[in-house]
Amino acid sequence: MSNNKQVIVLGSGLVGSLLSIILTKHGYKVSVYERRLDMRKEAISAGRSINLALSHRGWGGLRIAGIEDEIKKVAIPMHGRVMHAIDGKISYQPYGKEGEYINSVSRGGLNCELMTLAEQHGVEINFNKRAVHVDLKNNIVFFEDESGYKSQASADLIFGSDGAYSAARLQLQLTDRYNYSQSYLEHGYKELTINAGANQTFKLEKNALHIWPRGGYMLIALPNLDGSFTCTLFFPHQGKPSFESLTNKAEVQNFFTSMFPDAVALMPNLVNDFFSNPTGSLITVKCAPWTFENKLMLIGDAAHAIVPFFGQGMNCGFEDCAVLHNLITKHNHQWNLIMAEFEKLRKPAADGIAELAVQNFIEMRDLVGKPEFLLRKKIEAAFSQKFPRLWKPLYSMVTFSDIPYHQALAEGKRQDAIMEKIMALPLIETNWDSDDVINKMHALCIANNDTIVL
Amino acid sequence: MSNNKQVIVLGSGLVGSLLSIILTKHGYKVSVYERRLDMRKEAISAGRSINLALSHRGWGGLRIAGIEDEIKKVAIPMHGRVMHAIDGKISYQPYGKEGEYINSVSRGGLNCELMTLAEQHGVEINFNKRAVHVDLKNNIVFFEDESGYKSQASADLIFGSDGAYSAARLQLQLTDRYNYSQSYLEHGYKELTINAGANQTFKLEKNALHIWPRGGYMLIALPNLDGSFTCTLFFPHQGKPSFESLTNKAEVQNFFTSMFPDAVALMPNLVNDFFSNPTGSLITVKCAPWTFENKLMLIGDAAHAIVPFFGQGMNCGFEDCAVLHNLITKHNHQWNLIMAEFEKLRKPAADGIAELAVQNFIEMRDLVGKPEFLLRKKIEAAFSQKFPRLWKPLYSMVTFSDIPYHQALAEGKRQDAIMEKIMALPLIETNWDSDDVINKMHALCIANNDTIVL
Numbered sequence: 090m091s092n093n094k095q096v097i098v099l100g101s102g103l104v105g106s107l108l109s110i111i112l113t114k115h116g117y118k119v120s121v122y123e124r125r126l127d128m129r130k131e132a133i134s135a136g137r138s139i140n141l142a143l144s145h146r147g148w149g150g151l152r153i154a155g156i157e158d159e160i161k162k163v164a165i166p167m168h169g170r171v172m173h174a175i176d177g178k179i180s181y182q183p184y185g186k187e188g189e190y191i192n193s194v195s196r197g198g199l200n201c202e203l204m205t206l207a208e209q210h211g212v213e214i215n216f217n218k219r220a221v222h223v224d225l226k227n228n229i230v231f232f233e234d235e236s237g238y239k240s241q242a243s244a245d246l247i248f249g250s251d252g253a254y255s256a257a258r259l260q261l262q263l264t265d266r267y268n269y270s271q272s273y274l275e276h277g278y279k280e281l282t283i284n285a286g287a288n289q290t291f292k293l294e295k296n297a298l299h300i301w302p303r304g305g306y307m308l309i310a311l312p313n314l315d316g317s318f319t320c321t322l323f324f325p326h327q328g329k330p331s332f333e334s335l336t337n338k339a340e341v342q343n344f345f346t347s348m349f350p351d352a353v354a355l356m357p358n359l360v361n362d363f364f365s366n367p368t369g370s371l372i373t374v375k376c377a378p379w380t381f382e383n384k385l386m387l388i389g390d391a392a393h394a395i396v397p398f399f400g401q402g403m404n405c406g407f408e409d410c411a412v413l414h415n416l417i418t419k420h421n422h423q424w425n426l427i428m429a430e431f432e433k434l435r436k437p438a439a440d441g442i443a444e445l446a447v448q449n450f451i452e453m454r455d456l457v458g459k460p461e462f463l464l465r466k467k468i469e470a471a472f473s474q475k476f477p478r479l480w481k482p483l484y485s486m487v488t489f490s491d492i493p494y495h496q497a498l499a500e501g502k503r504q505d506a507i508m509e510k511i512m513a514l515p516l517i518e519t520n521w522d523s524d525d526v527i528n529k530m531h532a533l534c535i536a537n538n539d540t541i542v543l
Numbered sequence: 544m545s546n547n548k549q550v551i552v553l554g555s556g557l558v559g560s561l562l563s564i565i566l567t568k569h570g571y572k573v574s575v576y577e578r579r580l581d582m583r584k585e586a587i588s589a590g591r592s593i594n595l596a597l598s599h600r601g602w603g604g605l606r607i608a609g610i611e612d613e614i615k616k617v618a619i620p621m622h623g624r625v626m627h628a629i630d631g632k633i634s635y636q637p638y639g640k641e642g643e644y645i646n647s648v649s650r651g652g653l654n655c656e657l658m659t660l661a662e663q664h665g666v667e668i669n670f671n672k673r674a675v676h677v678d679l680k681n682n683i684v685f686f687e688d689e690s691g692y693k694s695q696a697s698a699d700l701i702f703g704s705d706g707a708y709s710a711a712r713l714q715l716q717l718t719d720r721y722n723y724s725q726s727y728l729e730h731g732y733k734e735l736t737i738n739a740g741a742n743q744t745f746k747l748e749k750n751a752l753h754i755w756p757r758g759g760y761m762l763i764a765l766p767n768l769d770g771s772f773t774c775t776l777f778f779p780h781q782g783k784p785s786f787e788s789l790t791n792k793a794e795v796q797n798f799f800t801s802m803f804p805d806a807v808a809l810m811p812n813l814v815n816d817f818f819s820n821p822t823g824s825l826i827t828v829k830c831a832p833w834t835f836e837n838k839l840m841l842i843g844d845a846a847h848a849i850v851p852f853f854g855q856g857m858n859c860g861f862e863d864c865a866v867l868h869n870l871i872t873k874h875n876h877q878w879n880l881i882m883a884e885f886e887k888l889r890k891p892a893a894d895g896i897a898e899l900a901v902q903n904f905i906e907m908r909d910l911v912g913k914p915e916f917l918l919r920k921k922i923e924a925a926f927s928q929k930f931p932r933l934w935k936p937l938y939s940m941v942t943f944s945d946i947p948y949h950q951a952l953a954e955g956k957r958q959d960a961i962m963e964k965i966m967a968l969p970l971i972e973t974n975w976d977s978d979d980v981i982n983k984m985h986a987l988c989i990a991n992n993d994t995i996v997l
Contacts, residue, residue: 262725265824266727266780266824267725267727268725268726268727269723269724269725269726270723270724270725270726271716271721271722271723271724272722272723272724273720273721273722326720370719370720
C-alpha cells in the first residue's frame with residue numbers, strides 16, 4: 090500500500106506533536122495546525138496543568154519518537170505519595186516496587202521538545218490556525234486566525250488530536266447516530282505555587298507527589314526542576330467550602346491556614362495567585378465512533394478526555410500513538426483496517442481509564458488519609474511481592490504495566506472483593522503479615538477461576 | 544412583576560406551538576421561529592412519525608390551550624394492544640381499566656391546529672428561519688433561510704423548543720461545565736402503510752395498537768381516520784436481519800412474508816415504501832442545565848429527547864408546558880424562580896421517562912409475545928382493581944396518571960421484585976386468581992414500608 094498520503098494533524102499539543110513524528114517516520118507528509126501561537130516564541134499558557142506525571146505507557150510513546158533519554162534528563166522521579174495530615178503529621182506510601190516511580194515533567198517543556206523534534210522530522214506546524222469547521226465528506230478543514238483571517242487545507246487523512254474541546258469531534262457529533270457525552274465533576278481546580286528555597290533547594294521532599302487529603306477536596310504538589318512545586322487545589326465549584334464561597338483575601342488566607350497549615354507557610358503568593366489564576370473545570374468525554382469513513386480519526390483527549398486523578402491523560406494519549414504506530418506496520422498502511430482495529434482496541438481501554446480516573450479522585454482526596462487504606466495497600470504490596478503472578482496492585486497495573494486499562498479496572502474490582510474479606514479478619518492491624526493472612530488471601534485468589542494472567 | 548416581556552420561541556412543533564399559546568395567555572408577546580416552511584401550505588414532512596399516542600399528560604396541556612374537545616373529535620381511542628404472533632394467532636391486552644385508553648392522533652394535523660390557534664392568540668410564526676447561532680450573552684438569535692438569507696432577532700426570553708437536534712442546546716453545550724449526552728439505539732425505524740379497505744373501513748381492529756413482536760425487533764401499527772394504519776418497523780440498523788441486510792425487493796418481500804405474514808397481506812406497497820421511505824434513528828438526549836442566566840430555557844425534546852416506545856415524547860413535552868404554566872402563575876413572572884423550579888421538577892422526571900422508554904422497547908418487541916408476561920399483567924390488573932391504593936401497574940402510572948415519571952420508574956422496580964416472587968409460586972398459571980396468591984401479594988406489598996401513595 091502507498092504511504093505517500095497527505096496528512097493533517099489538528100493540534101500541536103503533546104499527542105498531536107508525537108503523532109506527527111510517528112506518522113512522518115512511516116513516510117507520511119504531515120501538516121499540523123495549531124490554534125495557539127508558537128509557545129516556543131510567545132509567553133502563552135501551555136493549556137491545562139503546568140506539570141504532569143509521566144509513567145510507563147508514556148515512555149513507550151517517547152521511545153518510538155526517540156526522545157526517551159532526553160526527557161529522562163529533565164524528569165523528576167516521584168517514588169511515592171507523601172500525605173500531609175491537618176496536624177502536620179506526614180505519612181508515606183511508595184507507588185510500586187523498588188525502582189518503580191512516576192516522573193514529574195513540565196508540560197510546556199515536553200511539548201516544546203516534541204514540536205521541535207517534529208519540525209526536525211520535516212513536519213510543518215502552522216500556528217494561529219483555529220479549526221472552525223471540518224468538511225467531513227471532502228476532508229477539508231477551515232481555519233480562522235486571531236485577526237479573523239480565514240484559510241483552509243485538505244488532505245487524504247485528518248487526525249483530530251485537538252484535545253478535550255476538539256473541533257473535529259464537534260463536527261462528528263452532528264453526524265447521524267453519533268454517540269457522545271461530556272460530563273463535568275462538581276470540583277474544579279486551581280494552580281498555586283510553593284516557592285523554591287535558596288539555591289533552588291526543595292522545601293518539601295523532592296522525589297514524591299505531595300497530597301493534602303481533606304475528604305471532600307485536596308491539595309497536591311509536584312516538584313519542578315527549579316526547586317519550586319506546582320500545587321493544585323481540587324475543590325468544589327459551589328457549596329461550603331468552595332471556589333464560590335471564598336470571596337476575599339482574608340477568607341482564602343484563613344481557609345488555607347486552618348486546612349493546609351504546613352503548605353501555606355511555603356506559599357507567600359497564595360492569596361494573589363488564588364485570585365489571579367483561573368479556576369479550571371474537570372471534564373470527561375466519551376464518544377463513538379472515533380472515525381469517519383476511514384479518512385478522519387480522533388486520538389488522545391479529543392477521543393477520550395479524562396479527569397487527571399490517575400495521572401494518565403498524557404500517558405493514555407501516548408499509548409494511543411504507540412498502538413497506532415504498531416497498527417500502521419501491521420496493516421501496511423491500509424487505513425480501513427488500521428482505524429477499525431485502533432478503535433476496537435482503544436475504546437474499551439479509554440472507557441476503563443475514564444472510570445479509574447474518577448475513582449482515584451476519591452482515593453486521593455479521602456482514602457489516602459486513612460490508616461485502614463494505608464494498611465490495605467501495605468498488605469497488597471507484601472502479597473504481590475510474594476505472589477507476583479497472583480496479585481499486581483491496581484495502581485501498578487495502571488501505572489507500571491501495559492495491561493489494558495479496562496482489564497486493570499476489572500481486576501481491581503476482583504481485588505476489592507478479596508480485600509474486603511481480608512480487612513474484615515480479626516486483629517488484621519497486627520496480624521497483617523502473618524502466614525494466616527497470607528494463606529487466606531492466597532486461597533481467595535485461587536478460588537477465583539477468572540484470575541487474569543499478569 | 545411585569546409580564547410585557549418579548550419572547551422568542553424556537554420551533555413551531557407540537558411543544559413550541561403549545562408553549563407559545565400558553566405564554567400568550569400569560570400576557571407575553573411571542574414570536575415563533577421555525578426552520579421548516581408552513582406545513583399548512585406546503586406538502587412537507589411533519590418531522591418524525593406520522594401518528595402519535597396521545598394520553599393523560601398530553602391532554603392536560605391541550606386543556607390549558609382550550610382545544611382538548613376539538614382534538615378529541617379527531618383522535619382514535621386505542622383501548623389495548625393486539626399482539627400478532629408469527630402463526631397468525633392474536634392476543635389482546637387492555638391498556639388499563641375500563642374507560643382508560645390512549646389515542647391515535649395525526650402529528651401533522653395536531654401541529655397545524657396548534658399553529659393556527661397560536662396565530663389566533665396573536666403569536667407571530669416566522670417560517671423558513673433556521674437558527675444557526677444563539678448569542679447567549681445578548682439574547683440574539685441568528686437565522687438563515689433556505690436561500691441563505693440571514694436575519695436576526697432578540698428578545699427578553701428565549702425558549703428552545705427546537706427538538707432533539709436543538710440549535711439552542713448546541714450553543715449551551717459549548718458553555719463551561721455543561722453536561723450533555725446523546726446516545727442512539729442500535730435499532731432504527733421505517734414507516735410503512737396498511738391501506739384502508741373499501742369506504743375507509745379498517746382492515747384490522749380499529750381501536751387498538753397492533754404489535755408484531757419478534758424478539759429482537761417489531762412492527763407496530765396505529766389507526767388513522769381514513770381507515771389506514773401507519774406501521775412502523777423498529778429494526779436493527781446492522782446485523783442479520785437488519786436494514787443493511789435487506790438489499791433488494793425480493794429480500795424485503797420474503798422477509799416480511801415469513802415474519803409478518805398477516806400484515807404483509809394488507810401492505811400492497813410494502814416493497815416500494817420500504818425503499819423510498821427514509822430510515823430514522825432513535826436518539827436519547829440528556830443535558831443539564833436547561834437554562835442560561837434566567838434568559839434562555841430548553842423545553843420538550845430539546846431538553847430531553849427520548850425513544851418512542853412508551854408513547855410519551857409529546858405527552859412529556861405537553862406536561863412540561865403545563866408545569867411551566869403553573870409556575871408562571873405561582874412565581875408571578877419571576878423567571879429566576881420559574882426556571883429554577885421548572886428544572887428541579889422536570890429534570891428527574893425527564894431522566895425517568897428516558898429510562899422507561901428504553902425499557903419498554905424490550906417489553907414491546909419481546910415480552911408482549913410471551914404467555915408469562917400476559918399472565919403477569921393479568922395478575923397485576925386483578926390485584927390493582929382489588930387494591931388500587933396498593934398497586935397501580937407501571938403502564939398506568941406512566942400513561943393514565945400525573946405521578947412523576949421518576950416515581951413511576953422507582954415504583955415499577957419495586958413491583959418487579961414482588962412479581963418475580965409471585966410468578967415463581969407453584970402452579971401460578973392456574974392459581975393466579977386464587978385467594979392464596981392475592982394474600983401473598985398483599986403481604987409482599989405491605990411488608991414493603993416505602994410503598995408510594997398512589
